[in-house]
Amino acid sequence: QKEVEQNSGPLSVPEGAIASLNCTYSDRGSQSFFWYRQYSGKSPELIMSIYSNGDKEDGRFTAQLNKASQYVSLLIRDSQPSDSATYLCAVQANSKLTFGKGITLSVRP
Amino acid sequence: GAGVSQSPSNKVTEKGKDVELRCDPISGHTALYWYRQSLGQGLEFLIYFQGNSAPDKSGLPSDRFSAERTGGSVSTLTIQRTQQEDSAVYLCASSLVARGGGEQYFGPGTRLTVT
Numbered sequence: 001q002k003e004v005e006q007n008s009g010p011l012s013v014p015e016g017a018i019a020s021l022n023c024t025y026s027d028r029g030s031q032s033f034f035w036y037r038q039y040s041g042k043s044p045e046l047i048m049s050i051y052s053n054g055d056k057e058d059g060r061f062t063a064q065l066n067k068a069s070q071y072v073s074l075l076i077r078d079s080q081p082s083d084s085a086t087y088l089c090a091v092q093a094n095s096k097l098t099f100g101k102g103i104t105l106s107v108r109p
Numbered sequence: 110g111a112g113v114s115q116s117p118s119n120k121v122t123e124k125g126k127d128v129e130l131r132c133d134p135i136s137g138h139t140a141l142y143w144y145r146q147s148l149g150q151g152l153e154f155l156i157y158f159q160g161n162s163a164p165d166k167s168g169l170p171s172d173r174f175s176a177e178r179t180g181g182s183v184s185t186l187t188i189q190r191t192q193q194e195d196s197a198v199y200l201c202a203s204s205l206v207a208r209g210g211g212e213q214y215f216g217p218g219t220r221l222t223v224t
Contacts, residue, residue, distance in 0.1 A: 018158060034212065043200055043215040044152070088152065090213075095140070096165060099152040 002027040004091050006100035014108050019076040023089030023100055026070070032092040033065055033072045037085045038102065044088055048074060079107045111135070113216035115201050121222045128220045130186045134203030139154055140211055141184050142204075143176060146218075149197040158184060191223045 003026045013019045021035075032051050036044035048071065050056045050063040062075040072091075076083055084107050089100040116132045134141050143155040154168040158178040163180050169175070173191075178184040188195055198218045204211030 032211075036215075043198075043218045045213060046212055049212050092211075095157060095159070095211075096154060097142070098154070101151040 002091075002093065002098050004100040006087075006089050008104045009103035009107060011103055012106045012108060013079050015079060015081060017078045017079050017107075019077075019083065019105055019107070021074040021087050021089075021103055021105070023072045023074075023091075024070055025072070025089075025091045025098075027093045027098075028052070028067075028070065029052050029067045030067075030070075030091045034087055034090040034092070034097070035061075035063060036088040036090060036099075037072045038088060039085045065083065076105075079105075081107045081109050083107050113201055113203050113214055115199075115216040115219050117219060118217060119220045119222075121197045121224060124223055126192055127187065127189045128221065130182045130188075130197030130199050130221070132186070132203075132216060134182065134184070134201070135214060138203035138205055139181065140206060140208055140213075141178060142202040142213060143186050143203065144182070145197045146200060150211075152200070155186070167209060188221075191221075193223050196221055196223045212218045 005024045010108045016101045035048040037047050038044045048063040061076045064073045086102040086104045088102045090097045116131045142157040145153045156166045156176050160181050173189045176186045198220050200218045201216045202213040204213045
């Protein structure tokens with residue numbers, strides 16, 4: 001069974017802090033890695049994709065991938081109350097995406 | 110451009126009735142995916158299409174569930190003889206390609222309630 005595990009959360013950080021979201025996966029054949037943001041009552045929104053080891057930065061978001069450790073993370077710098085949402089880690093092997101259960105982030109003003 | 114669209118946005122049906130859910134992918138996207146998200150649960154893969162064929166139907170929960178895609182575009186997910194446990198949000202996503210890092214973009218979902 002291919003699994004994607006995320007910290008159970010919830011995670012609460014003050015406004016302006018760095019939020020660190022972590023994810024591990026079991027399938028070593030996984031090729032592509034994604035982070036989705038899901039606001040309550042809405043559908044998932046793709047915010048980051050990463051395909052090779054290292055860091056990828058996009059604005060306040062940085063995705064980090066370590067395939068040897070089977071670990072992917074998302075850092076959110078200068079967290080804003082509007083970042084409060086559930087963050088889903090997704091891992092792709094061949095054509096299928098497997099999602100973690102998500103972690104709920106709350107940014108306190 | 111236009112994103113993934115789904116209809117209806119909400120559907121309430123009686124147990125035992127059949128329902129059809131529709132997905133219209135982003136223009137030019139060859140791959141289309143169906144997922145289900147139950148309250149407090151993660152996203153559950155149901156089926157995906159590459160063009161009009163469905164190479165992976167492994168996630169369909171039972172033979173009451175079926176899906177088709179015509180013209181490489183619109184897809185319909187059909188649930189026959191609905192049960193209360195079918196109540197969930199059904200999400201459709203599309204990507205340019207199915208393999209090798211095709212980023213999936215989700216539609217707004219159809220909330221199905223079986224009474």
